[in-house]
Amino acid sequence: MSVDRQQMLETAERLNQQMADGIPYTWETLEQALSFVTEERDRGIHGRICYFAAFYHLDAGNQEQCLKYLDESVRCLLGTDQEIHVARVYNMIGIVAHMQNNLSLAMEQYGKALDYTAKYNDKMVHSIVLSNMADAYYLIGVYDRAVQCYRECIREFEKAGDDSIYSRINFRKMLSEYGCCLLHLDMKQEAMDVCRKLEETGKSEEIIRGTRLAANVFFTYLAESEGNREKAADHARQAVMALEDMRQVSSEYDSIQNLLQYMEKTGNIELLQEVLDCLEPKAAIEQNRSLLLQLLLLRLRYCSAQMPIEEFRQATETFFHIKESSEMIESNQVMYMLELRKRLQAAEEEQREQTKKRNKLLYQSEHDELTGLYNKRSLNRYLEDVFEACKLNEKELGILFLDIDYFKQLNDRYGHGKGDEGICAVADALKKIFPEDYVARYGGDEFLVVMPERDLAYAMEHAKLLCAGIRECKIPNEDSEVEPWLTISVGGVCAIPREPNRVWDFLSAADNTLYEQKKEQKGKVRFYQGEGKYL
16 A cells, blocks of 8 residues: 555544544544545545535534535445445435435435445444434334334444444434333333433443433433423423533434423423523524424414514514525425435446446456356466465365367367367366366366365366266367367376475476376376376
8 A cells, every 4th residue: 555545544544533532523624634635646535535524514504515525425435445434425415314304315315324334244334324214213103113223223332332432422312212212112111221221321421411412301201201290300401401502403303303292292381482492593503494493383382372472473474484485495405415316326326337347357357258267367366375275274285287189180170160169168067067166268278177175086086077078068079089079188186285385386297197198098087196296
């Protein structure tokens, strides 16, 4: 790896660690990273930096900029050695759709994220995505499915043992949402288990502060289910205090919805008013119109009796003004998200086509065009590796060298088309008799079989089966002095590689054994017996 690329990777890892530690980014830091790690210098690592820039904008409440960087991130990550990180990008797109209350699109993006976590066996990100999917199920009231998702990702998180601040905060938030979901299904015993887990994981002041809202909303529901209204109200007030301390509220959307549901259910107008007074200005600053409309509607529905007429009139006008502009903006956002989905699908399709082309070129570079067997180029690489492995582990290595008897006479009499037919017949027989071994066309009418960890009995038996199989093809070769049919001769070696053996010693032993057999009698099999200089 070049020093330059190592530095770019280190830049990405520093930003990743900063996210894991819960340390906010500055835009200056991200700008420096984006100017250093450009797409031209390294497309994949640039895609990772774009993801961190998207995270910054999401944290700042700027969903439009967030989506633009996510779009670029997916495009740059696909098809590179950094593609493992694309699951996190799809997950964040799902989060934005989730925050816009577009749950069907959110589910679609979470599903794509899960596909990539499965492809790269990324268990930690898988649990995070599954948690978000559980939240979506919870919001639409499919509580049993939400519980299944929560349980699976809790198991995965506990097994992974990620102790970073960012992961611990996410875990406690997930536990809190899971607990609320259990209470909706009247599963109180399991909810008590969640309560104990929250107490066990709430040792750090930073983690407690980061999960104060979610945990207190759950404790509110738990106390309410036990009939302890006073305790429930106390936790609700703690949740309101957590809201007041929050810099931005979009990331706590699910906990806020649970809290508002509780206020509506219990009819605690005074506390509801505190929540509305706290949330409305924050939602306005973040330009979260859907949340702002919900809050204004709750104020008009439940608090209008306490409002002066002028205040009520102003609140109503504000509501309808925001509603009118919001519908247009939401329509544009939906169109943008749909356009983004099209671009992502196009990027994935292009990546699939590129992968097909690369795989085709790779196949062509390693396989013989006529027979489909491995070619000499790939054989040499494979032989070196397998030889060293057998020598290290003291395992037997078998090699067969074979060629077609009187192949020149076959071509001269019947033409090169018949010669190609004979070569393909040998190749087909090799594939059939040695399905689990390495078979290559060495060149012309010569073939080679590599059999790691096979003994001499196996090698001899299969070599004889090969000779018999070729004879059964009944391909005419009237100028052959062996039989009037196509035949082959085989030379083999089977031994444990030892110092000072090299792979070429084994090849020479097989090749020279074949040569000696053909001098004596073609159409037969001979194995190197240890005499001579080859091994």
